[in-house]
Amino acid sequence: MNLLIVGPPGAGKGTHAKVLEREHGFVHISTGDLLRSRALVGDPIGQEIRKTMAAGGLVRDELVNHALFERLAQADCRKRGVVLDGYPRNEAQAIQLDSFLARRGQAIDAVIELKVDEQTMVERITGRCACGDCKACYHDKFKPPETPNRCDDCGGHLVRRVDDNEATVRQRYKAYSEQTRPVLAHYDARGVHAAVDSSKPEAQVRAAILAAIGLDHSPPPVRRPLTPRPPRA
Ligand SMILES: [Zn+2]
Numbered sequence: 001m002n003l004l005i006v007g008p009p010g011a012g013k014g015t016h017a018k019v020l021e022r023e024h025g026f027v028h029i030s031t032g033d034l035l036r037s038r039a040l041v042g043d044p045i046g047q048e049i050r051k052t053m054a055a056g057g058l059v060r061d062e063l064v065n066h067a068l069f070e071r072l073a074q075a076d077c078r079k080r081g082v083v084l085d086g087y088p089r090n091e092a093q094a095i096q097l098d099s100f101l102a103r104r105g106q107a108i109d110a111v112i113e114l115k116v117d118e119q120t121m122v123e124r125i126t127g128r129c130a131c132g133d134c135k136a137c138y139h140d141k142f143k144p145p146e147t148p149n150r151c152d153d154c155g156g157h158l159v160r161r162v163d164d165n166e167a168t169v170r171q172r173y174k175a176y177s178e179q180t181r182p183v184l185a186h187y188d189a190r191g192v193h194a195a196v197d198s199s200k201p202e203a204q205v206r207a208a209i210l211a212a213i214g215l216d217h218s219p220p221p222v223r224r225p226l227t228p229r230p231p232r233a
Contacts, residue, residue, distance in 0.1 A: 001026075001081040002106060003213065004088070006183065007114030008176040009169070010125040011198045016114070016209055017085045024215060027077050031068070031086035035059055038067040061093060069100050081109070091182040110213045111187040114198035114205070118173050125169045129158040 003026065005013045014030060021028040039050035045066055052059045068087060071077070088094040101107050116124075127140035133156030138145050145151060149158045187193045194212035198205050210216040 001109045001213065002101065003081065003083040004108055004111045004187070005083055005085050005114065006111060006180060007198060008116060008121055009172050010121045011114035011116045012202070012205065013085045013114060015202070016112075016206060017083045019206060020083045020209075025080035026083045027080070028083050028085065029068070029071055029077075029087075031064060031084070031089075034067055034071055035064065038070075061090075061096075065093065065096050065100075068097075072100070088183055090179055091186050094183050094186045108187065108192060111184065111193045112209055112212060113184060113193060113195045115195050116198045118170065120199045121173055122166055122169050125164050126166055128164060129160045131156040132159045133157075 003020070005017050005020075007013050017026075017028045017030070020026045035049055035053065039046055039053055045063055049059055049063055049067070052063075064087070068084075072082065088097055098108065123141065124139070127142070128137065129139070130137050131151035131154060134151060134154045136151055136153050137143070138151075138158055145158065150156070151158060184193055196205060196208045196212060200208075207216065
């Protein structure tokens with residue numbers, strides 16, 4: 001079973017994808033991590049990825065696809081399946097991914113959309129900080145340290161990411177909404193899109209995800225039959 005996990009920054013994609021990996025045997029592929037490790041390979045593709053990322057740019061589709069399909073071709077991805085986090089980021093990538101999988105007799109079986117409203121996302125992201133030494137995570141509201149700005153575990157200073165400010169977060173939410181809607185519409189047409197309310201507590205979100213993909217030992221969700229997509233105008 002191959003899954004996509006889709007949602008705005010701060011929706012918990014990484015957290016839930018890691019749980020699916022640890023407890024259910026999926027291979028978690030985060031596009032960001034994948035590109036960072038692919039950039040270390042010294043071939044022309046690795047070099048271009050490294051240059052683009054160092055300049056803060058968006059790595060072009062061809063390279064992202066190349067890195068991802070190379071990873072998906074590895075044997076571990078065929079055992080339990082994969083959960084992709086951060087991909088596809090536009091409809092063109094979704095189409096490429098579908099045809100890559102189809103050539104291998106596979107498909108995306110479920111698309112989990114983690115829904116969280118803009119205000120909740122702003123609150124989650126702007127409040128987060130981490131220990132500069134041991135990297136333990138904190139949050140002003142949801143997980144405050146015992147002493148302000150000090151790590152409970154090691155006493156280190158807590159630091160914030162510069163782009164975790166409200167204006168940037170709102171900008172990222174807008175970019176997400178614009179780019180991702182067509183991706184969800186693409187999978188909606190195939191009847192594999194499931195939306196989960198990610199503003200709920202983590203355990204409830206996890207249960208809803210498992211239910212959506214039929215891993216909570218309840219009967220699998222009823223799927224609409226596949227209908228051919230109408231031709232593009
Ligand atoms: Zn620490």
